Amino acid sequence: MSQRQARRKPDGISAVLAEAYDTALLDLDGVVYAGGAAIAHAVESLGRARDGGMRLAYVTNNALRTPDAVAGHLTELGIPADAADVITSAQAVARLIAEQVPAGARVLVIGGEGLRVALRERGLEPVESADDEPVAVVQGYGGPELPWGRFAEASYAIARGVPWFASNTDLTIPSGRGIAPGNGAAVEVVRIATGAEPRVAGKPLPPMHRETILRTGAERPLVVGDRLDTDIEGAFNGDVDSLLVLTGVTDGARLLAARPEHRPTYVDADLRGLLTGQPEVVEAAGEFRCGGWTAAARDGALVLDGDGDGDGERDGDGAVLDGLRALCGAAWAHAGDGACDLAAEKALARLGL
Known part of the structure; x- marks a missing residue:
């Protein structure tokens, strides 16, 4: 069924999901790992899905780490991956900026190395100060040690009329110790200081879905995630099927209260759901x-x-x-x-x- 219709119940399917779909578009935090450690059953389930012919693409709103770093981490966990298998909101926002500014333009970066690498990939020059004459400001998750002064640099540039972009606006991010503030919380700091609104690229918005499809070439994708307001809504906006796993931030009460754009096609406990069908309701x-x-x-x-x-x-x-x-x-x-x-x-x- 089209995701644009108000879903009345989860779908059933007799085929194994890893066989019915050619590519799994997997969120990372809360789905594959939490706090850097693999979530139970993730390594084995992804290995079996891959061995069965399903392509695995790792799609994350976290703009802090580079695709190389993410792929290295996955490989260390026992999930072989290359940088080409990783799609980040940093890549999506870098493409969005590159389409609107001259080649080689300076961009003020408020975030981590993932943003800088993505900007250079698009031929843009990352800079660190509002006084470096940037033509755009980009903000992404910079980790818990991001200095407070970085928000001031963004505010100074935005107040001068420089357009502002954000990799994503997730208010929270799962960690090994619990739920921590995400990039959306940092974006709120700059919004309060400037009164401005950023252009956002990450899930659930179309730029992220476009980036994912361009990089994977998926024809029958299945979005796999733990968040209703990013993963599942992103699938809804892209009109593709989704699998919600209950290993992250979504619990039963939130799922039952979901609005149409937050209702997944399928529901399962964890990534073992890729290896089975889904019972009919x-x-x-x-x-x-x-x-x-x-x-x-x-x-x-x-x-x-x-x-x-x-x-x-x-x-x-x-x-x-x-x-x-x-x-x-x-x-x-x-x-x-x-x-x-x-x-x-x-x-x-x-x-x-």
Whole structure:
């Protein structure tokens, strides 16, 4: 189905996802790794998907590291990758800037080495000061040690009328210790100081999707991510299918309340979902059934009936996911083009979520 329609339930598919799609467009933080360490089942699952013929492309809004550095990190984790397999928001924003300024133009960089490398790839000259006569300002995640004075340099240049670009506006970023401020939080600092608005390239906006397709040549892509407002909305904007994995920032409550642009095609616990099909969610008489669970909207709440046993072949995580998929159907159908406001705590508690 077109992603532009208001999805009423997750899709089912009998084919293994890694066989049904030619390229996985994988987010990194919260999907492949967290805090630098591989997420459980990621290495094995990606290896099996790759061995089966699926191309793996790593698509990240994090503009701090270069594609070479990201590929090296993945390889160290046991996921062989080349720089060409990595697409960053730094590359997307560098292309966006290069299309609007003269070749060789100076660009004030507020961020890390990933931005500088991407700008040079487009024939632009990174500079460090507002007094270096930049024709554009670009801001990307610079890591926790980015000096406060960098925001001042951006503000000085923007106040003089220099156009401002941002790699992305993710307010948070997952880390090994929890959720940390992302580039969007830093962008807010400059916005407060200047009153200006940046041109943004990263997910979920079209420049990032364009960069990804140009670099991968994907014909049947599957976006794989953990964030509704970047990964899944980016897939929606690109009118391609998506797989949400529950290893990052999205929990059951956020998923059930998702607006149409944030509703994934498929839902799974982790990257093992690439190696299987997806069970069908059956709608009948206002109820949604998946496996041994039936979900419905009743009396201002989402209600989950059943025991999760189904045909006796689903247990553990599989049964929990079946219940969550059924609840998604009940919630999304009730909400239509909006966000579901039904109480869901009791239903999610039955699944241990």
